[in-house]
Amino acid sequence: MGIKYEIPLLKDHHTHTSIYASLSNCIDLSAVRDKKKALSLMKKSTDEITVILGWNSSFFYFEDEELDGLPPVVICNISFHDFMINKPARERLFDSHKDIISHIGDGNWVERNLYAILKFVGNIKPCNDDLVRxxxxxxxxxxxxxxxxxxxxxxxxxxxxxxxxxxxxxxxxxxxxxxxxxxxxxxxxxxxxxxxxxxxxxxxxxxxxxxxxxxxxxxxxxxxxxxxxxxxxxxxxxxxxxxxxxxxxxxxxxxxxxxxxxxxxxxxxxxxxxxxxxxxxxxxxxxxxxxxxxxxxxxxxxxxxxxxxxxxxxxxxxxxxxxxxxxxxxxxxxxxxxxxxxxxxxxxxxxxxxxxxxxxxxxxxxxxxxxxxxxxxxxxxxxxxxxxxxxxxxxxxxxxxxx
Ligand SMILES: [Zn+2]
CATH class of the missing domain: 3.20.20.140 (Metal-dependent hydrolases)
Structure with missing residues (x-):
């Protein structure tokens, strides 16, 4: 038997409601510890460009070759400060987002341009009233x-x-x-x-x-x-x-x-x-x-x-x-x-x-x-x-x- 409490609902003072709402139907890897499973989840996607959330680099890293055979994917590290974009996605996005596609592997550039990158990721999946609700x-x-x-x-x-x-x-x-x-x-x-x-x-x-x-x-x-x-x-x-x-x-x-x-x-x-x-x-x-x-x-x-x-x-x-x-x-x-x-x-x-x-x-x-x-x-x-x-x-x- 434990001690019982009734506490009010939470007031979360720091999150990213618009980006998480926009991406709420995306594949989420945060509980996936096995790289094979992560790759097979991504392989099945039929979206024009698939956004993947929750990749945790304390579980595994992806090699470029492993990703390039997949459908177009934009992978977000769980921190939202590190991203991988595979070759098929880079080819599709290059003309419209030259800067981001050219620099996405450069940690320094990413930190200095984080807002632009997060907006770019959020916009791949347009948000609407139902998603926010x-x-x-x-x-x-x-x-x-x-x-x-x-x-x-x-x-x-x-x-x-x-x-x-x-x-x-x-x-x-x-x-x-x-x-x-x-x-x-x-x-x-x-x-x-x-x-x-x-x-x-x-x-x-x-x-x-x-x-x-x-x-x-x-x-x-x-x-x-x-x-x-x-x-x-x-x-x-x-x-x-x-x-x-x-x-x-x-x-x-x-x-x-x-x-x-x-x-x-x-x-x-x-x-x-x-x-x-x-x-x-x-x-x-x-x-x-x-x-x-x-x-x-x-x-x-x-x-x-x-x-x-x-x-x-x-x-x-x-x-x-x-x-x-x-x-x-x-x-x-x-x-x-x-x-x-x-x-x-x-x-x-x-x-x-x-x-x-x-x-x-x-x-x-x-x-x-x-x-x-x-x-x-x-x-x-x-x-x-x-x-x-x-x-x-x-x-x-x-x-x-x-x-
Ligand atoms: Zn934050």
Missing amino acids: SFFDEYLLKNGIWYAEDMLLADRKFVNIFQRIGYLDRTRFWADIETFDSLDSEAKKYVHGIKIFIDGAIGAKTAAIKEPFLTGERGILIYSDEKLFDTLTQLSTHNKPIAIHAVGDLATDQIIKILSDIQSSENCIPQIRIEHFQFISKERAETAKSLGIVLSMQPNFNNDSIQYADRLSAKYCKYNNPFRMLIDEVGFVPGEDLIFGSDGMPHGVQCALEQSLFPRFPDQTLTIEEFIAGYCMPDQKNGYIKIEIDEAQKNITTEIVSN
């Missing part, structure tokens, strides 16, 4: 999520879809500056904030950590200090919150330093959210706290310490997502300046709760109260989640009840 009601809700922020608004048509189906209160849009600038003034009102990336991802071995990955690659910092200072100063003129993707400790160090510099130069710092913030020293975290920064983190990424032990050293596995340090020693408060989301890797209450309560390392632990404060809707108006926690067996069962 069923993504929220058939998929997110069944996984315990009521509300999900979209960190990648691809264009105005998604605002129109949410308006038409009446789901604007179930999301909040963030856009990159190029997309934001392209919108008319009416659409701009629907954009909550602007998102930038300053490094890559662990899944693509491009997160800017201070040591090389065990497999030899080095992470990527996208901006020089000067360029980041100028970019943030420029972005703040829009008077919108800014969300900054920073995973590795080189990136978290850089962003905290630059935000301190902006503050001491008496420029006004806009409302800042740092996304992921997985590797951070206590000293930098204290500065982040004093600057009033909100940390938007993913308890499910505790699992990176296990699934990416092939590329992260033991030191970095242990250093990942130090929630206890942030809360107990630095004073971040879940629900106030520490909020939680999934990035869709995976979505839902089950994995998030397992990783929060029973993580690989004690410093990654969240209490159920902290989880509720940082990750749940304020009330149970739209439904709730029945939870039973068996501490001894480290086992959690969840049941979603929607109203």
Whole structure:
């Protein structure tokens, strides 16, 4: 017998609703550990161009020759920071997307052009009202999520879809500056904030950590200090919150330093959210706290310490997502300046709760109260989640009840 709770549905502060909705009928490899099975799934596709999601390079890599005999495929790494496009797909897409097709194997180029690539991938499968509705009601809700922020608004048509189906209160849009600038003034009102990336991802071995990955690659910092200072100063003129993707400790160090510099130069710092913030020293975290920064983190990424032990050293596995340090020693408060989301890797209450309560390392632990404060809707108006926690067996069962 475990301890029982009823908690509100989740408020996922960081995912990619429009891209995941657009791609919700695609082949998903995230649970496929066997390359042969992955290849045979792809072989069967009859789409003009098949988008494949969830490829996890900790399970296997594909050789070019293995892919070139398949129908046209665009394969997305589970991190959405690494892509493979086979020869038949490259031939079809070359004229319309010369730049992307020519550079898709170049990690540095990919990180610097990530928004353009994600929009390109999202557009292979056009989205519509039904896809968004069923993504929220058939998929997110069944996984315990009521509300999900979209960190990648691809264009105005998604605002129109949410308006038409009446789901604007179930999301909040963030856009990159190029997309934001392209919108008319009416659409701009629907954009909550602007998102930038300053490094890559662990899944693509491009997160800017201070040591090389065990497999030899080095992470990527996208901006020089000067360029980041100028970019943030420029972005703040829009008077919108800014969300900054920073995973590795080189990136978290850089962003905290630059935000301190902006503050001491008496420029006004806009409302800042740092996304992921997985590797951070206590000293930098204290500065982040004093600057009033909100940390938007993913308890499910505790699992990176296990699934990416092939590329992260033991030191970095242990250093990942130090929630206890942030809360107990630095004073971040879940629900106030520490909020939680999934990035869709995976979505839902089950994995998030397992990783929060029973993580690989004690410093990654969240209490159920902290989880509720940082990750749940304020009330149970739209439904709730029945939870039973068996501490001894480290086992959690969840049941979603929607109203
Ligand atoms: Zn994301």
